[in-house]
Amino acid sequence: xxxxxxxxxxxxxxxxxxxxxxxxxxxxxxxxxxxxxxxxxxxxxxxxxxxxxxxxxxxxxxxxxxxxxxxxxxxxxxxxxxxxxxxxxxxxxxxxxxxxxxxxxxxxxxxxxxxxxxxxxxxxxxxxxxxxxxxxxxxxxxxxxxxxxxxxxxxxxxxxxxxxxxxxxxxxxxxxxxxxxxxxxxxxxxxxxxxxxxxxxxxxxxxxxxxxxxxxxxxxxxxxxxxxxxxxxxxxxxxxxxxxxxxxx
Amino acid sequence: xxxxxxxxxxxxxxxxxxxxxxxxxxxxxxxxxxxxxxxxxxxxxxxxxxxxxxxxxxxxxxxxxxxxxxxxxxxxxxxxxxxxxxxxxxxxxxxxxxxxxxxxxxxxxxxxxxxxxxxxxxxxxxxxxxxxxxxxxxxxxxxxxxxxxxxxxxxxxxxxxxxxxxxxxxxxxxxxxxxxxxxxxxxxxxxxxxxxxxxxxxxxxxx
Numbered sequence: 048x049x050x051x052x053x054x055x056x057x058x059x060x061x062x063x064x065x066x067x068x069x070x071x072x073x074x075x076x077x078x079x080x081x082x083x084x085x086x087x088x089x090x091x092x093x094x095x096x097x098x099x100x101x102x103x104x105x106x107x108x109x110x111x112x113x114x115x116x117x118x119x120x121x122x123x124x125x126x127x128x129x130x131x132x133x134x135x136x137x138x139x140x141x142x143x144x145x146x147x148x149x150x151x152x153x154x155x156x157x158x159x160x161x162x163x164x165x166x167x168x169x170x171x172x173x174x175x176x177x178x179x180x181x182x183x184x185x186x187x188x189x190x191x192x193x194x195x196x197x198x199x200x201x202x203x204x205x206x207x208x209x210x211x212x213x214x215x216x217x218x219x220x221x222x223x224x225x226x227x228x229x230x231x232x233x234x235x236x237x238x239x240x241x242x243x244x245x246x247x248x249x250x251x252x253x254x255x256x257x258x259x260x261x262x263x264x265x266x267x268x269x270x271x272x273x274x275x276x277x278x279x280x281x282x283x284x285x286x287x288x289x290x291x292x293x294x295x296x
Numbered sequence: 297x298x299x300x301x302x303x304x305x306x307x308x309x310x311x312x313x314x315x316x317x318x319x320x321x322x323x324x325x326x327x328x329x330x331x332x333x334x335x336x337x338x339x340x341x342x343x344x345x346x347x348x349x350x351x352x353x354x355x356x357x358x359x360x361x362x363x364x365x366x367x368x369x370x371x372x373x374x375x376x377x378x379x380x381x382x383x384x385x386x387x388x389x390x391x392x393x394x395x396x397x398x399x400x401x402x403x404x405x406x407x408x409x410x411x412x413x414x415x416x417x418x419x420x421x422x423x424x425x426x427x428x429x430x431x432x433x434x435x436x437x438x439x440x441x442x443x444x445x446x447x448x449x450x451x452x453x454x455x456x457x458x459x460x461x462x463x464x465x466x467x468x469x470x471x472x473x474x475x476x477x478x479x480x481x482x483x484x485x486x487x488x489x490x491x492x493x494x495x496x497x498x499x500x501x502x503x
Contacts, residue, residue: 051463052492055445058499059464062442067350067367072342075371079338082375083330 229256229290232283238275245274261291315340320387328378342371345388348465349395355449355461356399366402370395389472392462396476441499448498456491459484 110116233253241249248271255264265287268280315336318326326337349370354363373394381390452460462473470488474481 052496055492055495056464058438058442058445059449061438062446063351063465064347065351065354066347068364071364071368072346074368075342075375076335076339078372079327079342079375080335082378083327083334 229283229286232286236280236283238278242274245271248274261287265291320344321383321385324378324381324387325383328381338375341387345391346371348467349391352392352395352461352465353399355465356458357402358450362402366398370398373398386472388466388468389475392466392468392472393476444499445495448495451498452491452494456487456494459487460491460495463488 230253233249233256237249238245248267252264252267252271255261255267265284268284268287271278272280315323315326315333318337318340320341323337323341327334327341350363350367353366353370354360357363357366370391374391377394381387449457449460458477459473462468462476463470466472468476470484471481473479474484477484
């Protein structure tokens with residue numbers, strides 16, 4: 048039975064004449080027309096695509112052709128270690144095997160021989176750095192080297208202006224190490240025989256160094272020299288002068 | 297120049313006549329390809345199928361306001377997906393498949409199952425003959441029978457009603473209905489047979 052029952056079909060079609068409203072007819076016809084209308088940018092699409100490619104490709108080409116830009120960008124993202132402050136004056140021998148301070152650049156020995164100086168790139172600035180000053184922290188600063196060390200210390204203090212609190216901590220620890228090295232020096236130079244007055248002065252010197260009271264320590268040293276002119280404390284004086292110039296409040 | 301104008305007008309007239317004679321699939325392809333007279337092709341297609349599709353939706357959900365909305369949505373979908381129409385497929389099969397899916401979505405949003413929706417009694421959808429006293433007795437009886445049949449259709453079991461509506465409204469073959477509903481043809485044939493038998497019994501009781 049695949050044919051329609053004629054009676055049923057006739058009767059069904061008789062009472063079955065519902066049609067959609069006119070406004071729906073209009074809405075559907077309008078949508079049908081709208082769907083086939085070309086968009087305003089339609090004909091321009093191929094040209095827009097070609098123009099964007101013509102614009103983007105040269106820029107990419109230029110960027111890829113300059114590896115220095117990418118290298119500088121990568122280096123600028125790496126943190127720069129704070130240069131070390133001279134620690135001790137008592138190391139009589141210069142440490143020739145001392146390793147240079149690690150920097151953002153990779154130091155090839157051959158390159159460092161060829162280059163007399165180098166530029167360290169950091170996130171904040173690009174700073175000239177003398178290769179000799181890299182080992183200054185491990186040597187006692189001679190008068191000729193003092194300027195370099197001072198400049199380095201100034202750079203450290205400059206960095207404090209725009210660096211993290213970790214840098215402050217680093218500087219404080221440097222001061223702590225310096226006072227400790229002074230204490231060692233005092234211990235080394237302490238004479239075996241001292242009068243009661245000289246002993247009192249020496250003890251107060253130790254205390255002042257321990258408290259990093261450099262000016263008071265210098266006064267005490269002068270008094271000691273007056274009391275005991277044969278006492279060889281020139282190294283202590285030099286070191287104190289340096290500290291006074293470096294860690295001036 | 298006058299000859300050229302005459303020829304153009306003739307061509308347009310012939311094209312219009314040709315469009316009216318095209319089958320559903322050809323009309324849909326003409327509209328989808330956006331060739332000349334595409335809008336005209338769509339108008340012919342819409343005119344042919346708007347009534348049956350509207351009634352199929354109306355008798356399925358028994359709500360005129362929602363039928364308008366669903367019917368509009370159905371044709372918007374046909375327009376939107378015109379490029380995906382396969383000319384080897386029958387247009388009616390494609391259109392009623394979309395309609396059926398829309399109905400299933402509609403029932404799902406209403407929190408009903410497709411089968412449950414058919415269980416609701418259909419409100420009397422009739423065109424009450426005003427001034428019927430003027431009509432002959434035979435015509436009045438025919439109207440009464442037609443109304444009774446409409447009522448009987450609403451009382452059919454859901455699967456049988458769906459097959460009946462697709463067969464009589466969509467003018468689809470049983471094989472096409474089987475494709476749309478994803479059922480074996482024999483089962484569709486059986487459903488239709490039961491539907492007609494039930495309608496005849498109901499009509500005998502009512503009349």
